[in-house]
Structures are given as structure tokens and as C-alpha cells.
Amino acid sequence: MSDVEDSRADDVDDAAPGPAPGSLAELARRHGLRPAVARPSxxxxxxxxxxxxxxxxxxxxSRNVSKYSGSALGQLWQVLTPLLNAAIYYVMFGLILGGSHGVRNYPAFLLTGMFVFTYTQRTxxxxxxxxxxxxxxxxxxxxPRASLPLAYAIQELQQLAVSMGVLLVIVLITGEPITWFWLVIPVxxxxxxxxxxxxxxVMARVGASMxxxxxxxxxxxxxxxxASGVFFVIHDKVVKSAGFPEWVATVMYLNPAASYIEFMRDLLISRHTPPELVWLSCLCWAVAALAGGFWYFWRAEDRYGRG
Structure with a gap:
């Protein structure tokens, strides 16, 4: 019985389609050639x-240097852009709409949120x-195609270094003291x-096809x-003013952009105390996004640039 099954298996293998004799695929297989865009391990x-x-x-x-090379102010736009945005939002949300009421040191509160969110947004x-x-x-x-989104992320990190220097100066001008917590800022x-x-x-892969x-x-x-609490205190605005249940504010704090903003505010602004869950949220989002995003991008490595 086994001889019959082996004979049938051999017949199936012989019938399986393979490279046609004399074709380029058969020639490449014979000489051990592989596709140039094959995804590596x-x-x-x-x-x-x-x-x-x-x-x-x-x-x-080089992209960072050339980005503002055609403007008169050059690299100063790295700082001026978020500052001008923050000034507009301060007038609209802080003064006209009264968002600064009840918020201690609202200029530092707003600028910290703008600078931190802008870093994620631009990246x-x-x-x-x-x-x-x-x-x-x-x-x-x-x-490796991941070189491109990595280079863009490094470009935005270089711009953030300048922005953070300006932010620390502004925080000091608004009356906040230098504390040991500032040592945690790099973390x-x-x-x-x-x-x-x-x-x-993740967005690089999605953008390549969409x-x-x-x-x-x-x-x-x-x-x-x-939704990230850049202009307002999430708990006060969502629970106290709007009357939503506590879990709505908790979900908003777990938003990654809000978590990193609140973490930074906790270090820079005295008596600003966010929920303890933002520390854990920052760590979880960092590990999950980096590992999952890299795996997700790598899976489509052999498809980028086609079509």
C-alpha cells in the first residue's frame, strides 16, 4: 500500500508546475539567483x-539643512513655527475662550503641549x-527601505533639540524653578x-499604498x-465642566500624545500632577509602537516601489 502511495506522490510532484525549460526563471534557479527585492530575515x-x-x-x-535654506531666517523657523502656533492658540483658547482659567502658568502649560505634540505630529x-x-x-x-522613515524621524529629533532649548528658557522666564526632575526629560x-x-x-507603509x-x-x-489636552486640563474640562464620567478622561490620558505631554508637564511645571497611569502609558506605547511598527513595515519590504 505504501508503494502505491509513494508512486502517487511522485506523480503529484512530477505534475506540479515549475519553471518552463529554457525560461528566465528556470535559468535563474539553476544558477542560484534570487530576486533583488526579496525580503531578508x-x-x-x-x-x-x-x-x-x-x-x-x-x-x-542634509534634509534638515536644506529645508529652510531658501528662507531669510533659515533654521530659526524650526523654533518660530511652533512659537507662532502657540501664540495663536494662546489668544484663541487662552484669552478669548477662557481656557487659561484655573490653569497654573498657562503659557508654560500651552507651550509644553505644543512643542511635544508638534514633535509627534511632524514625525x-x-x-x-x-x-x-x-x-x-x-x-x-x-x-533597506526603513532607512527613509528612520531618517525622517531623526530629522525631526534634530529640530526638537532646538525647540526644547527654547522651551526650557521660556519655562524659566514664566517662573518655574530648575528641579532634579529635569534630569528625567531625556527619558x-x-x-x-x-x-x-x-x-x-506604520504610516510609511500605509502611505506607500494609500x-x-x-x-x-x-x-x-x-x-x-x-483630543490630546494641549489647550486644557483633560480632567477639569471633560469631567468637571462637561460632566462626562471618569473613564472618558482616563481614555483621553491613555492617548499616546496626551501621555507624553502630561509626562513632560509633570517634570517642567510645579504642582502639575497628572494621573500616575501616564508613566506606564508612555512606556507601553513606546515599546509596542516601535516593535509593532518595525515588524509591520518589514513585512512589506519587497513591495515598496512597485507599481
Whole structure:
């Protein structure tokens, strides 16, 4: 009986379709050739990224320098843009709509929220365009495609370094003292950067296949901005003023942008005490976004630049 089954299995194998004799596929198979865009294993992919770390850093720096090279103020726009946005929001939400009532040191409160949120917003938006906006480079050269969203994330991190220096000066001017908690600021930025990189990788893959994403993204970002407590204290506005149950405020605090904003405010503004859950939320979002985002992007490595 086993001889009959083996004979049938051999017949099935012989009947299975394979490369036609004399075809290019059969010729490539015979000589051990593989597709140039084949997705490598995850460990090999990480090694390739590390080998190209100098390219990633140089590409990010050159983009940062050239971005404002055509303007008179140059790199000052890295700081002026969030400052002007914060000034407009301060007039609208702080003065006209009365959002500053009951908020201690509202200028520092608002600026911290704007600078932290802007870092995430710009990284995610840039990540969405990193693949779709570099198709000519992707089709011309062979390199790990994650290099592009990583370079865009590093570019935004370089701009954040300037913005954070300005933010610390403003916080001091508004009367906040220097405390030992300031030593934890790099920890917050590392966690936020991990989240931003992961989110940027996810958006890079989505943006590579969804052509209308760049048109939709500004509306998503604006909604995210209003839901992240940039202009108001979440608990006071949601629970005390609007009368929603406590769990609604808890869900809003678990929003990653709100978590990193509240974490930074806790370090910079005295007597600003957010819920303890934001510390854990920042850590969980950082690890989950970086690991999940990298895996999600890597899974489509062999499809970027096609079509």
C-alpha cells in the first residue's frame, strides 16, 4: 500500500508546475539567483540598517539643512513655527475662550503641549510621505527601505533639540524653578522618539499604498491635537465642566500624545500632577509602537516601489 502511495506522490510532484525549460526563471534557479527585492530575515534586515547608519544620519542632517535654506531666517523657523502656533492658540483658547482659567502658568502649560505634540505630529506626517515621496530613489538603489522613515524621524529629533532649548528658557522666564526632575526629560524624549519611529514606520507603509493618505492626514492630526489636552486640563474640562464620567478622561490620558505631554508637564511645571497611569502609558506605547511598527513595515519590504 505504501508503494502505491509513494508512486502517487511522485506523480503529484512530477505534475506540479515549475519553471518552463529554457525560461528566465528556470535559468535563474539553476544558477542560484534570487530576486533583488526579496525580503531578508528580520535579523539580517536589522544588520543592514545598522550598516547604513551613517547614510541615515547624513540624509537626515542634509534634509534638515536644506529645508529652510531658501528662507531669510533659515533654521530659526524650526523654533518660530511652533512659537507662532502657540501664540495663536494662546489668544484663541487662552484669552478669548477662557481656557487659561484655573490653569497654573498657562503659557508654560500651552507651550509644553505644543512643542511635544508638534514633535509627534511632524514625525508621523513625514513618515507617511517617506516612501511614496522617494520612489525614484527606491527604484534606483537597493537598500533597506526603513532607512527613509528612520531618517525622517531623526530629522525631526534634530529640530526638537532646538525647540526644547527654547522651551526650557521660556519655562524659566514664566517662573518655574530648575528641579532634579529635569534630569528625567531625556527619558521622556527617548520614549516619545521610540513611539514616533514606530508610528512613522506604520504610516510609511500605509502611505506607500494609500495615495489619498496625505490629503486625509491633516484632518486626522487636527482631531488628534484637540483630543490630546494641549489647550486644557483633560480632567477639569471633560469631567468637571462637561460632566462626562471618569473613564472618558482616563481614555483621553491613555492617548499616546496626551501621555507624553502630561509626562513632560509633570517634570517642567510645579504642582502639575497628572494621573500616575501616564508613566506606564508612555512606556507601553513606546515599546509596542516601535516593535509593532518595525515588524509591520518589514513585512512589506519587497513591495515598496512597485507599481
Amino acid at each position: 528580520l535579523t539580517v534586515y536589522l544588520r543592514q540598517l545598522w550598516q547604513r547608519r551613517h547614510f541615515i544620519l547624513t540624509y537626515a542632517t 508621523v506626517t513625514a513618515g507617511a510621505k517617506s516612501v511614496s515621496g522617494n520612489l525614484s530613489l527606491i527604484r534606483a538603489l537597493h537598500f 521622556v524624549l527617548v520614549l516619545q522618539t521610540m513611539f514616533n519611529v514606530g508610528a512613522g514606520l 495615495r489619498d493618505l496625505n490629503q486625509l492626514l491633516p484632518f486626522v492630526m487636527r482631531t488628534w491635537l484637540y
